[in-house]
Amino acid sequence: MTISMTTYLLARRLRDNLGQNTQTMFLSCYPQAVDYTRPHLSTIMANCSVDGCSSKVVGRGLCDTHYRRFMRHGTTAAPKRAPPGAGYIFRGYRIHEINGIRKFDHVRNAETALGRELPPAAIVHHVNENKLDNANTNLVICPDQAYHKLLHIRTDALNACGNANWRRCKYCKQYDDPVNLLLWKNGRRVPHAAHAACSKQASTSFRHGAKKRRSESTGALL
Numbered sequence: 001m002t003i004s005m006t007t008y009l010l011a012r013r014l015r016d017n018l019g020q021n022t023q024t025m026f027l028s029c030y031p032q033a034v035d036y037t038r039p040h041l042s043t044i045m046a047n048c049s050v051d052g053c054s055s056k057v058v059g060r061g062l063c064d065t066h067y068r069r070f071m072r073h074g075t076t077a078a079p080k081r082a083p084p085g086a087g088y089i090f091r092g093y094r095i096h097e098i099n100g101i102r103k104f105d106h107v108r109n110a111e112t113a114l115g116r117e118l119p120p121a122a123i124v125h126h127v128n129e130n131k132l133d134n135a136n137t138n139l140v141i142c143p144d145q146a147y148h149k150l151l152h153i154r155t156d157a158l159n160a161c162g163n164a165n166w167r168r169c170k171y172c173k174q175y176d177d178p179v180n181l182l183l184w185k186n187g188r189r190v191p192h193a194a195h196a197a198c199s200k201q202a203s204t205s206f207r208h209g210a211k212k213r214r215s216e217s218t219g220a221l222l
């Protein structure tokens with residue numbers, strides 16, 4: 001059933017004059033009537049402010065899609081998509097799924113070069129430290145994590161002081177020839193390194209700190 005414009009306008013006027021109750025009265029008199037006094041959402045919602053988008057605004061003058069995109073990426077432009085077959089990136093490393101087997105590209109390349117699967121402890125290192133550069137010349141297969149860590153330490157030393165054999169003092173952070181340093185393993189696979197003087201100073205200040213902490217907790221004077 002459709003209602004005439006006159007009935008509708010009358011109902012509007014009644015509602016405006018008498019308050020919201022008339023609306024209920026009107027609807028109870030004409031149960032089949034559409035609630036014309038309540039504007040349809042589409043008439044009160046503006047269109048999205050993005051060019052070429054006619055969806056309704058949900059916030060900040062943007063539609064749902066563009067609002068979410070803006071909140072997530074800071075721009076309403078469509079996100080760049082990798083071409084099909086480019087795989088995807090996980091923790092900085094590219095992964096491809098081939099024949100249902102999902103594998104890091106660097107691992108797959110290393111295994112192809114090796115001619116068999118990598119041993120369980122093996123780690124593939126990127127020489128230029130670019131995780132996405134999976135060229136064979138950029139990959140080194142390390143037998144285990146200790147060897148891999150050593151490669152990183154030597155690379156860092158080479159970049160910092162020009163000598164891959166030098167080690168960094170853990171206290172003053174300066175690189176020095178290992179003959180000037182104390183090296184101790186302490187259960188680690190890659191040893192700590194520190195100048196004797198730096199180490200002594202550190203333990204002295206630690207003991208002073210401990211004494212201070214003790215006196216503070218007991219309230220005793222130093």
Ligand SMILES: [Zn+2]
Pocket residue numbers: 048049050053054055062063064065066
């Ligand atoms: Zn939009």
Ligand SMILES: [Zn+2]
Pocket residue numbers: 124125126148152
């Ligand atoms: Zn590495």
Ligand SMILES: [Zn+2]
Pocket residue numbers: 169170171172173174194195198
């Ligand atoms: Zn030092």
